[in-house]
Amino acid sequence: MRSICLVILSIFILSSVIYAQEAIRIHPRKATMAVRINPEAPKIDGILDDEIWHKAPSSGEFLQRDPKEGEPPSEETKVQIGYDDDAIYFGITCYDREPDKIIARMSRRDGWTESDMVSVNLDAYHDHQTGNWFCVNAAGVLNDGQMFNDGWEDSSWNGVWEAKTSINKEGWCAEYKIPYHVLRFSEKEEYTWGMNIIRRICRKDEMDLWTLVTKKDNGWISNFGHIEGIRGINPPNHLEFAPFAVGSSAIESDADKNDLFSSAGLDMRYGITSNVSLNVTVNPDFGQIEADPAELNLSVFETYLKEKRPFFIEGSTIFASPSPEMPKAAGVPGLFYSRRIGRQPGMFAIPEGSQVVGQPKATTILSAAKLSGKTEKKTAFGILNAVTANEYADIESKYIDTLTGIEQTRREEFRIEPMTNFFVGRVQQDILKKSNVGATLTAVNRDDASPSYAGDMDAYFKFGKRDYSLYTRLAGSQTGESNDRKSGYDAFIYLSKFSGVLGGQLFLNARSPEFDVNDLGFMDRADIVHTGLHLKADTQKPHWLIQRASANFNAWGGWNYDGVNLRKGINFNTWSELRSPSPIRFYFASIDREFETLDDMETRGGPLMLRPSHITYEFGTGTDGRKPISFELFGGGMRDDKGLNSHFGFHLGMNINLASGMQLGFGPGSNFGTNFAQWIKNVDDDGDGNNDHYVFGELKDRVVDFTTRLDISFTTNASLQLYIQPFIAVGDYSNFKELARPKSYEFIKYNNIGENPDFHDRSLRSNLVFRWEYRPGSTLFLVWSQSRSASFEDANHSLDFSDIKGSFSDNGKNVFLAKLSYWLGI
Numbered sequence: 001m002r003s004i005c006l007v008i009l010s011i012f013i014l015s016s017v018i019y020a021q022e023a024i025r026i027h028p029r030k031a032t033m034a035v036r037i038n039p040e041a042p043k044i045d046g047i048l049d050d051e052i053w054h055k056a057p058s059s060g061e062f063l064q065r066d067p068k069e070g071e072p073p074s075e076e077t078k079v080q081i082g083y084d085d086d087a088i089y090f091g092i093t094c095y096d097r098e099p100d101k102i103i104a105r106m107s108r109r110d111g112w113t114e115s116d117m118v119s120v121n122l123d124a125y126h127d128h129q130t131g132n133w134f135c136v137n138a139a140g141v142l143n144d145g146q147m148f149n150d151g152w153e154d155s156s157w158n159g160v161w162e163a164k165t166s167i168n169k170e171g172w173c174a175e176y177k178i179p180y181h182v183l184r185f186s187e188k189e190e191y192t193w194g195m196n197i198i199r200r201i202c203r204k205d206e207m208d209l210w211t212l213v214t215k216k217d218n219g220w221i222s223n224f225g226h227i228e229g230i231r232g233i234n235p236p237n238h239l240e241f242a243p244f245a246v247g248s249s250a251i252e253s254d255a256d257k258n259d260l261f262s263s264a265g266l267d268m269r270y271g272i273t274s275n276v277s278l279n280v281t282v283n284p285d286f287g288q289i290e291a292d293p294a295e296l297n298l299s300v301f302e303t304y305l306k307e308k309r310p311f312f313i314e315g316s317t318i319f320a321s322p323s324p325e326m327p328k329a330a331g332v333p334g335l336f337y338s339r340r341i342g343r344q345p346g347m348f349a350i351p352e353g354s355q356v357v358g359q360p361k362a363t364t365i366l367s368a369a370k371l372s373g374k375t376e377k378k379t380a381f382g383i384l385n386a387v388t389a390n391e392y393a394d395i396e397s398k399y400i401d402t403l404t405g406i407e408q409t410r411r412e413e414f415r416i417e418p419m420t421n422f423f424v425g426r427v428q429q430d431i432l433k434k435s436n437v438g439a440t441l442t443a444v445n446r447d448d449a450s451p452s453y454a455g456d457m458d459a460y461f462k463f464g465k466r467d468y469s470l471y472t473r474l475a476g477s478q479t480g481e482s483n484d485r486k487s488g489y490d491a492f493i494y495l496s497k498f499s500g501v502l503g504g505q506l507f508l509n510a511r512s513p514e515f516d517v518n519d520l521g522f523m524d525r526a527d528i529v530h531t532g533l534h535l536k537a538d539t540q541k542p543h544w545l546i547q548r549a550s551a552n553f554n555a556w557g558g559w560n561y562d563g564v565n566l567r568k569g570i571n572f573n574t575w576s577e578l579r580s581p582s583p584i585r586f587y588f589a590s591i592d593r594e595f596e597t598l599d600d601m602e603t604r605g606g607p608l609m610l611r612p613s614h615i616t617y618e619f620g621t622g623t624d625g626r627k628p629i630s631f632e633l634f635g636g637g638m639r640d641d642k643g644l645n646s647h648f649g650f651h652l653g654m655n656i657n658l659a660s661g662m663q664l665g666f667g668p669g670s671n672f673g674t675n676f677a678q679w680i681k682n683v684d685d686d687g688d689g690n691n692d693h694y695v696f697g698e699l700k701d702r703v704v705d706f707t708t709r710l711d712i713s714f715t716t717n718a719s720l721q722l723y724i725q726p727f728i729a730v731g732d733y734s735n736f737k738e739l740a741r742p743k744s745y746e747f748i749k750y751n752n753i754g755e756n757p758d759f760h761d762r763s764l765r766s767n768l769v770f771r772w773e774y775r776p777g778s779t780l781f782l783v784w785s786q787s788r789s790a791s792f793e794d795a796n797h798s799l800d801f802s803d804i805k806g807s808f809s810d811n812g813k814n815v816f817l818a819k820l821s822y823w824l825g826i
Contacts, residue, residue, distance in 0.1 A: 123194025488515030777823025
């Protein structure tokens with residue numbers, strides 16, 4: 001299989017050279033004019049009665065993308081644009097012959113609801129690669145984000161801009177003010193910006209575009225139309241301050257104490273030029289951030305957690321190479337994983353015989369700075385540096401008093417995390433109109449510990465009328481002590497075609513045994529050559545009840561550097577989005593066939609172990625989210641050929657629109673399975689440093705969680721959110737055994753198991769957050785968070801829903817927090 005994939009890869013590379021020589025077809029661009037405002041800027045109230053809207057030319061002629069691609073829209077839309085020295089303004093009129101049927105649902109900012117909306121997409125650099133979107137729904141709720149690599153999205157970005165809406169007898173209107181400091185562009189005498197406007201008519205499930213980008217087109221930003229006529233503006237260097245103050249009280253249910261805490265910090269952004277900015281945070285606080293969901297992970301690999309902290313997620317796209325989704329989809333290591341900064345401390349192990357009685361859950365970030373931008377020559381760059389503090393644990397140890405001979409307890413502080421400096425830098429140059437090359441460098445330097453470094457060079461090419469793309473990367477790492485430095489490499493090539501009816505992708509990844517980026521990046525394993533092929537067929541036009549559908553075939557294989565076959569399988573999956581009036585909104589199904597291979601990690605450093613052939617399946621379906629009540633059901637499972645291992649799980653989601661601005665979501669889920677050989681421990685009988693037994697047990701595990709969310713929006717700027725997750729995991733081990741011989745799935749009985757590995761754990765994590773943006777960019781947070789947990793040594797192997805009730809009364813911590821920030825732009 002490896003040889004076949006290499007031959008195919010060679011053919012694709014040869015084709016890419018031929019296609020790269022073709023001239024990219026340039027379509028005539030739709031254009032509209034912006035008019036300078038004189039003398040007064042419009043009042044942003046959603047009513048288009050200001051002078052500029054009486055004289056600015058209007059542009060319309062939208063076309064449908066859904067449901068009837070290329071046809072005129074069912075309702076007319078008009079766009080007008082004005083500008084002054086501070087901002088660009090949009091007046092959008094959404095005509096509707098049935099204005100009483102306009103759906104205007106309230107939600108928190110950046111929250112998604114089924115609603116009528118318009119979105120302004122701008123490519124202010126006019127590089128056909130990057131941009132921002134500014135969306136407002138008919139209720140006046142704002143939603144914004146960044147775009148990069150001609151269509152990838154980062155919805156975590158938030159800018160300080162304004163938009164208001166109003167509903168009238170002719171439909172509804174949206175009025176925008178987007179200050180220049182929110183955008184990034186190179187200064188010129190006269191500007192041409194890329195633009196597209198999207199309108200959604202919710203009740204008709206209709207999406208209309210000012211410039212149509214069809215489903216056959218590859219790319220998004222590169223197909224935009226133009227705004228012309230902006231000239232003579234001189235955006236000043238812009239300085240934004242956001243000082244904040246925090247006060248909190250932490251109450252532990254199993255301790256007679258109440259910890260009071262207060263602090264202050266500062267977030268700052270300075271627009272050095274109109275296309276380069278500096279972000280700085282001092283003593284950042286993330287107390288309003290929702291807790292990570294609980295899970296049961298018994299695998300050898302770490303769980304990847306999403307970033308939720310504003311400083312790290314805003315503008316993070318520059319550090320992707322070329323995007324976080326593409327490498328992750330093929331299992332490619334990411335050199336920058338921001339969750340490493342401020343992680344749970346624990347680099348230094350506590351002394352043997354000591355016990356931890358208290359330690360911080362996160363490492364304090366003293367300060368962080370980020371410089372990013374893009375030059376006139378279309379060179380994008382980003383530099384991030386962060387410093388974290390020493391962290392200490394309170395530990396207890398026993399000793400014998402030499403004078404009395406009585407055992408005493410000593411309590412002291414022990415450093416578990418050193419002061420650390422984290423650095424990441426990236427530069428990326430646009431070439432050949434729609435392609436780019438880039439390089440990344442990361443460094444971690446710790447007090448009293450060895451440093452680590454990583455870097456890469458990458459290239460992303462689009463060719464063949466932008467239908468094909470080729471991404472390649474060569475990365476290296478260096479870790480370890482100065483007298484035993486370890487260096488490794490990771491090479492990756494990825495060819496794809498996603499436009500049109502037929503497409504697919506092919507990748508090859510070679511990762512040396514000593515490659516390691518986990519100090520500041522994220523990777524599952526080293527020592528692997530991994531290759532895969534994906535073929536897909538999409539519908540481009542609606543058929544009967546199907547709006548769109550896709551069928552996909554995948555095949556993959558993997559070997560370590562000793563030539564051991566670690567992965568080998570095929571997959572078939574299909575999904576469909578159905579048209580109204582079908583009660584089902586979507587469905588998908590997927591089935592994997594994994595063939596028998598060897599596993600070099602299951603014994604945790606021991607011999608190779610056979611991995612049995614098995615089938616994995618997944619399915620999902622959901623109803624129309626525009627209805628007052630909608631459902632989603634996801635499930636899946638696994639079973640090996642001999643029936644020794646099996647697993648099944650499901651997640652049921654129910655969303656209820658109680659009223660405009662009030663949504664309730666339930667997400668009960670459960671997993672249960674039987675693992676014939678779950679690793680428990682390795683045993684060294686004779687103390688020679690080599691393990692003599694690799695101990696496993698048969699495990700029956702059951703997991704239940706009942707995640708609930710409630711969102712209440714009082715206004716477009718004030719909201720209350722509740723997140724609560726009771727979580728229970730029960731595991732029953734039996735038939736303890738050890739691996740009989742290498743490269744087998746055969747075992748012999750093992751009697752000296754020692755401590756019972758059974759578990760019965762439960763937890764409760766919740767956040768109640770009141771958020772009020774009392775002026776643009778300035779917010780007040782009031783937060784109540786809970787973290788409760790309990791473990792039962794005498795494990796009760798039955799699992800019932802009384803555990804959910806019990807999780808609310810387990811010992812834990814309640815934190816009450818108030819955070820006030822004030823945004824000031826100069």
